[in-house]
Amino acid sequence: MERFDVIVVGAGPAGATAGRALAQAGLNVLVVERAATPGAKNVSGGLLYSRAVAEVYPEFWKHAPIERAIAAHQIVMLGEHTSTALDFRSAQAATPPFNAFSVLRAKLDPWLATQAEEAGASLISGVNVDALLVENGRVVGIQAGPDQIGADVVVVAEGTAGLLLKQAGLRGPHNPHDVSLGVKEVIALPPDVIEERFQCDAETGAAYTLVGSTGGVEGGGFIYTNKASLSVGVVVKIDSLYASGRHPHEILDAFKAHPLVQRLVRGGEVVEYSAQTVHRGGFHLATQLVGDGYVVAGSAARLLVNNVLTLRGMDFAITSAVEAAQAILQARFAGSYTAATLGNYVERLKATSIYQDWRTFKDAYGLMENPRLFSLYPDLAGEVLERLLTADTKPGSKALGALSEALKGKASWLTLSQDMLQIARGMVL
Amino acid sequence: MTAASQKPQLSLDARLGLDRYEIDAEQSHIAVDHDKCKTCTTRPCLVCCPAIVYRWTDERVAVAYENCLECGTCQIACDHGGRGAITWHIPAGGFGIAFRYG
Numbered sequence: 001m002e003r004f005d006v007i008v009v010g011a012g013p014a015g016a017t018a019g020r021a022l023a024q025a026g027l028n029v030l031v032v033e034r035a036a037t038p039g040a041k042n043v044s045g046g047l048l049y050s051r052a053v054a055e056v057y058p059e060f061w062k063h064a065p066i067e068r069a070i071a072a073h074q075i076v077m078l079g080e081h082t083s084t085a086l087d088f089r090s091a092q093a094a095t096p097p098f099n100a101f102s103v104l105r106a107k108l109d110p111w112l113a114t115q116a117e118e119a120g121a122s123l124i125s126g127v128n129v130d131a132l133l134v135e136n137g138r139v140v141g142i143q144a145g146p147d148q149i150g151a152d153v154v155v156v157a158e159g160t161a162g163l164l165l166k167q168a169g170l171r172g173p174h175n176p177h178d179v180s181l182g183v184k185e186v187i188a189l190p191p192d193v194i195e196e197r198f199q200c201d202a203e204t205g206a207a208y209t210l211v212g213s214t215g216g217v218e219g220g221g222f223i224y225t226n227k228a229s230l231s232v233g234v235v236v237k238i239d240s241l242y243a244s245g246r247h248p249h250e251i252l253d254a255f256k257a258h259p260l261v262q263r264l265v266r267g268g269e270v271v272e273y274s275a276q277t278v279h280r281g282g283f284h285l286a287t288q289l290v291g292d293g294y295v296v297a298g299s300a301a302r303l304l305v306n307n308v309l310t311l312r313g314m315d316f317a318i319t320s321a322v323e324a325a326q327a328i329l330q331a332r333f334a335g336s337y338t339a340a341t342l343g344n345y346v347e348r349l350k351a352t353s354i355y356q357d358w359r360t361f362k363d364a365y366g367l368m369e370n371p372r373l374f375s376l377y378p379d380l381a382g383e384v385l386e387r388l389l390t391a392d393t394k395p396g397s398k399a400l401g402a403l404s405e406a407l408k409g410k411a412s413w414l415t416l417s418q419d420m421l422q423i424a425r426g427m428v429l
Numbered sequence: 430m431t432a433a434s435q436k437p438q439l440s441l442d443a444r445l446g447l448d449r450y451e452i453d454a455e456q457s458h459i460a461v462d463h464d465k466c467k468t469c470t471t472r473p474c475l476v477c478c479p480a481i482v483y484r485w486t487d488e489r490v491a492v493a494y495e496n497c498l499e500c501g502t503c504q505i506a507c508d509h510g511g512r513g514a515i516t517w518h519i520p521a522g523g524f525g526i527a528f529r530y531g
Binding site for chain 1: 438439441444445447448451471473476477478479480481498499500501502504505506508509510517518519521522523525526527528529530531
């Protein structure tokens with residue numbers, strides 16, 4: 001049986017980074033990717049937050065195929081015919097070390113895989129890992145078609161939809177309450193149109209996070225500016241989706257038909273339609289990260305920070321892969337790869353700032369279970385402002401009166417207060 | 430802004446037509462236990478799939494696996510909201526969707 005020191009399953013941000021780090025340390029590493037080219041199976045519905053990534057890939061923005069530095073964030077509540085936005089712009093986010101970048105995975109992932117190869121890792125693409133080889137409860141390698149390949153340790157970085165851990169009985173099935181489906185279009189637009197429409201320059205861009213206009217289905221939408229295209233999509237919880245009886249592409253259509261979204265995508269040409277599941281990322285959903293002979297990194301390990309305002313998957317994947325690699329090197333030094341020796345990965349991960357953030361925002365996940373956040377409040381915000389900003393021929397009222405009018409028959413003051421407290425607990429306190 | 434300035438939304442078929450696939454003509458990567466589907470009253474697969482791979486035709490589920498975007502939603506939806514009739518595998522190495530942007 002052919003043998004490597006380490007086999008990495010998946011050449012996404014987690015897999016490529018683990019492969020690079022271990023190869024740099026002199027290990028004999030094999031990275032196996034199921035797509036014919038890395039990235040061809042991958043879809044991003046988020047941003048690449050740069051600080052943690054730059055610790056691993058210094059000044060990566062000079063070399064990596066990123067799209068635009070995100071210097072404008074719009075948090076928008078979409079009512080039926082209204083939109084209420086918080087518009088944040090930062091000149092600092094437009095300069096090194098930046099804050100976040102829009103990316104397209106079919107471009108980014110091949111670059112990451114190349115970094116692993118240049119460090120000395122072997123990459124094979126277009127090959128499925130059919131199973132983890134397990135002997136006496138210990139992972140000892142992989143089955144890929146007719147080939148069995150052995151390794152001291154396997155890094156499972158197979159992504160959200162990956163089935164290896166499930167097949168091997170190392171994780172339970174996904175719960176439709178904890179997983180969302182993202183559907184996305186890439187819409188081509190000339191750079192000068194993007195720059196004028198989104199008020200940015202040649203290198204910078206904008207990110208929109210939108211709630212409402214998903215027809216009451218729990219979830220939200222996003223719009224990111226790429227160099228010469230927009231990434232436009234909705235992310236909806238799977239249980240809420242099938243309860244709604246609406247097709248995902250219809251929810252995307254309705255979202256795109258909202259007057260605000262329509263204006264932003266106007267004149268663009270859809271060039272790709274994609275879909276991807278994403279774990280809701282609750283801290284309480286943390287999965288088992290190590291076992292005898294294996295570690296799990298990236299979204300396969302459900303590592304995702306989501307506090308409504310920021311969704312951090314790719315940088316968490318990269319951070320987790322670095323810590324996993326360090327733990328493997330430490331286990332190698334100790335000469336054994338058991339759950340106990342590899343367990344150092346968990347301790348290392350807990351010491352990272354991104355893990356701390358994950359804990360800090362653990363109460364924010366409850367917000368995403370509150371249906372009023374997706375249906376009632378976006379409309380309510382628009383209605384209150386409409387009452388305040390419209391010069392009617394009938395007498396108006398102050399803000400509280402306007403809110404009281406808008407609330408009538410929809411929610412009680414008690415419900416509103418409880419929800420505000422929940423938002424405060426999730427985001428503020 | 431007038432309605433006339435808007436391009437109509439693309440149909441789902443037109444959208445899928447934009448995507449690049451390496452179709453495995455030999456085998457489907459999706460297995461369905463049709464007996465289970467017969468007794469299924471909810472059939473969430475018909476709703477949840479972003480590519481409408483699953484259609485109820487002639488009293489059974491027809492599976493257009495060649496359109497699959499490989500998100501895995503059907504498996505999750507069927508396991509929990511249906512009868513656990515779907516077994517979704519990843520397509521054979523190199524086959525299936527090949528995103529050009531992602």
